[in-house]
C-alpha cells in the first residue's frame with residue numbers, strides 16, 4: 001500500500017516546528033508502524049535528508065519508550081496497543097497519516113516525535129520505592145499477600161510510563177500514571193511503612209511538574225496501552241485523604257520534593273464545583289506545593305509547538 005505521512009519535524013526544543021509531508025510506497029500489512037518509519041528513514045538517509053527522530057527500545061510493548069499521536073490519537077487508537085505493536089494492516093492504501101509528538105507542557109519536544117518525559121521519572125523518585133532490611137533474601141512466603149491485593153498491585157505495575165494518558169487528557173493530567181505507581185506499592189504489605197509519605201510526595205511532585213488536574217474525562221483510560229483502569233485514580237484520592245488525615249495528627253516533612261510557598265490566592269484558581277474530597281486535599285496540599293493553574297489553561301495543556 002502507498003501512504004502519505006504528515007510528520008511533525010522540529011530540530012530541537014527551541015527550534016520552531018512544522019509538518020512535512022512524505023510519500024511512502026510498498027508498505028506491507030505485516031509491517032509494524034515503526035518498521036514503516038524505519039523504511040521511510042532509510043529512504044531519507046539515501047536522499048541525504050535528516051531521518052525522522054522517534055523513540056523506541058523493546059518494540060514489543062514493554063519499555064514505554066515509544067509513543068506519539070497518529071491522526072490525533074495516542075498510540076494510533078488500537079485498544080491496549082503501543083505504537084510499536086501497531087500493525088500496518090489497520091490502515092488502507094492511500095491513507096494520509098498525521099504523526100506528531102505528545103502535546104503537554106510537562107513533556108517538551110526534544111526533536112521531531114521525541115518528548116522529554118523526565119517529569120515522570122521525578123514523580124517515581126519522589127515515592128516509587130520501599131524500604132526493606134538488607135541481608136539475605138527472605139523466604140518467598142515470609143510475607144503473605146492476599147490474592148486480591150496481589151492482583152491489584154500487578155495490574156497497577158503494568159504501567160510502562162509511556163505518557164499517552166497525559167497526551168490524551170484535555171488537562172494534560174498525570175493522574176492515571178501517578179495513581180498506577182502509588183497503587184502498585186500501596187496495595188502490598190511491603191509498601192505500608194511509607195504509604196502516607198509515598199502518596200503525599202508523589203502527588204506533590206506531580207503538581208510541581210505542571211501537570212493538570214483530573215476532571216474525569218476518562219480519555220487516559222481509553223488510550224492507555226496497558227489498560228490501567230481509571231478506578232486507580234479513585235484509590236489514589238482515597239489514599240491522599242487518608243494520608244492527609246494522619247498528617248493532621250503528626251506533621252510530615254516530604255523529602256526530595258521542592259516545597260514552594262503557597263500562593264495567597266490559591267483558592268481563586270479552583271472551580272466552584274470541586275468535590276468535597278478534593279477540597280480537603282486541596283486545603284492540606286496547598287501548604288506544601290504551588291497553587292494549581294486553572295484547568296484547561298494554556299499553561300496546563302499548552303502545546304510545545
Ligand code: SF4
Pocket residue numbers: 158159160161162163164165166176177180220223224225226227228
Ligand atoms: S497509565 Fe497507561 S498511558 Fe499512562 S503512562 Fe502508564 S501505561 Fe502509559
Ligand code: FES
Pocket residue numbers: 055056057058059060061062063064065066067082083084085160
Ligand atoms: S518500544 Fe518499548 S513499548 Fe514500544
